[in-house]
Every structure is written in structure tokens, then in C-alpha cells.
Amino acid sequence: MAAHRRSRQRPVGGTTARAAVTLVLAGAATTAGSGGAAHAAPRPAPAGAEVDRLYREAEVATEKYNGAEEKADSARERLRDLQDETARAQARLNKAREALGTVAAAQYRDGGLDPALRLMLSDDPDAYLDGAALTERAGSRHHAELGRVRAQLREIEKLRGAARVEVKTLTTRRAELGRHKRTITEKLSAARQALARMSPEERARITGGSDRAARSAGGTARDAALSQAPNARAAQAVAYAHRKLGSPYVWGATGPDAFDCSGLVLAAYRSAGVSLPRTTYAQIDAGRRVSRSELLPGDLVFFYSGISHVGLYIGDGQMIHAPNPSAPVRVAPVDQMPFAGATRVV
Known part of the structure; x- marks a missing residue:
């Protein structure tokens, strides 16, 4: 989601291709100049390849960040639920204690004399016998209330134990978020510095130039994509992605005005009433896998062996994706990055 725009490998004659050509030509020149005998000293990687690598590494860290954030959100929600249930259990306990106290106080007030002596002194023996039966029933009530109090105490302790586990989980997730955030920040900063050193x-060439070219994919091409989509949800997702062309890339963003790669496809399908997972790693399993030859508009297309980048296929070998911080949401060829798989959301 994040800096993953692996944009580095994307241009139509992309950086990777340029890097390969540069290295081949360099090798040929070295061989020619030395009669093929000498070995050329290693040449530094082209600046474009360095930027590409840094963006890819930032993107991997971004997806890990998004995954950790999703888990942290779940832990926070479970903790809130446990806190609410604990509060309700405490209210039930307080009520049971109050009832227990009432019964105990009544027994204390009425339990001072021996039952036989109280019968002898009573002005109304029949009334006393009725009262004795009532006291016995009150004793049974006392035991029942005591049992409820004990059960509620056990319930509260169990809830508090579960809450302690969630607090520990949340603390771990926050530390993980901090680590991934530092990695993302470092990689993006290094990429910016590398870009600044370039002509x-x-x-x-690295950033793809003006994003006006990306918007030219509208009109006829967009209408064709919508008509070829396998279902109405896919068509709506494609239409949404077209409307977001030119939006900035921001790692961790899911719209409506900025996106990272997985955030864009999540938002596109959310607009169609479909809930997708947050990360590329989970999104690839959010539908039916399809081969590259079966691609239809609306399919999710994934890249790199680590499944760290995703785009939305729009037909004719093209996709809309959020590349990286140096390039806005745009149209790009699917073959500009190493293809890893595709999923059709159903």
C-alpha cells in the first residue's frame, strides 16, 4: 500500500529495461577495449535503479505497516468490547452484592434469639412459625445471591485477563507500526535524495512526466472497460479508479483524495459496496484467481514475488494504480512490473 508503487519498474521502456541496456552496452564496450581479456571493474547501479529499489523496499514496509495497523485496530476493538462487557458485569456484581447485603442485614436483625425461646415468647405462635419459614427461605435466597456474586467475580476476572492479553497485543502492534514507519520514512527519504541528484x-523518466497523459485514458477507453467488466461491481470499481486519476500517492491512505496501491483498489471496490482486505497479501485471496490471459476490467493485478504491489486492470493490457510518492494515480501497462498473479472479485 505504501510506497509500494514499485513504480520504478513500470515505465514503458522503464528504468529496469534502461538499466539492463546500460549494463549490456557497458560490458560490450569493456570487452571491445580490452580484446575480451580484461574484466571491467563493477559499475555503480544507475540512479534510476537505486530509486526503484528504494521505492520497492518502502512499499514492502508499507504493506507490513498496513497489516500491523489492521491487526492493531482489531485489538483495539476487542479491548473496547471487553471493557464494555466488564463494565456490564461489574454493574451486575454491584446489584448482586446489594441484594446479598439486604438479605444478610435482615438475618442479622432477626437472628438473635434461640428459635424455641422466640416461639415461647411470641404473642402469636402461628405468626412466628410463618416467620420462621420465611427466614428459612431467606437463607436459601442468601445462598443463591452468594453463588451469583461468586460467579460474577469469576466472570469479571476472566474478562480482565482477556483485556490484559489485548493490551499486550496492542502494545506489540504499536511497536511493530513504529518499526515499519521508520523503515518507510528512511527509504522514501533516500529515494527523494536520489531523485534530487538526477538530471x-x-x-x-522516473516519475513518468505529466499526469495529463494518464487522464487521456478516459472517454472511449473507459467506456470500453466498463462494458467489458464481468459484473456491475467491477464496472463501478473501474469507474471510481478513473475518477481518481491524478490523485497523489500517500502511504497508508485509502482515499478519498490520496491513496497507496492497496488503498486505491480497496476504495474502488468500497465504492461498489464490496469490502476488501487492507493489504496486498490478503487482497490476492479476496476473490477467484485468474490467469493473465483471462484478465477483465476490474480484476486485481499483483506484482513482485512478495505480492507487494497491486493495480486495477482496465483492459487492453493496462491498469490504474498508485505508483509511489513521486507519481500520482495513473494508467500504466501491466507488463511494466514483474507480474505475480490476478484475482477477480466476486
């Missing part, structure tokens, strides 16, 4: 022409 304007090379930087334009």
Missing part, C-alpha cells in the same frame, strides 16, 4: 530529464 531533470532522467527524473521525468
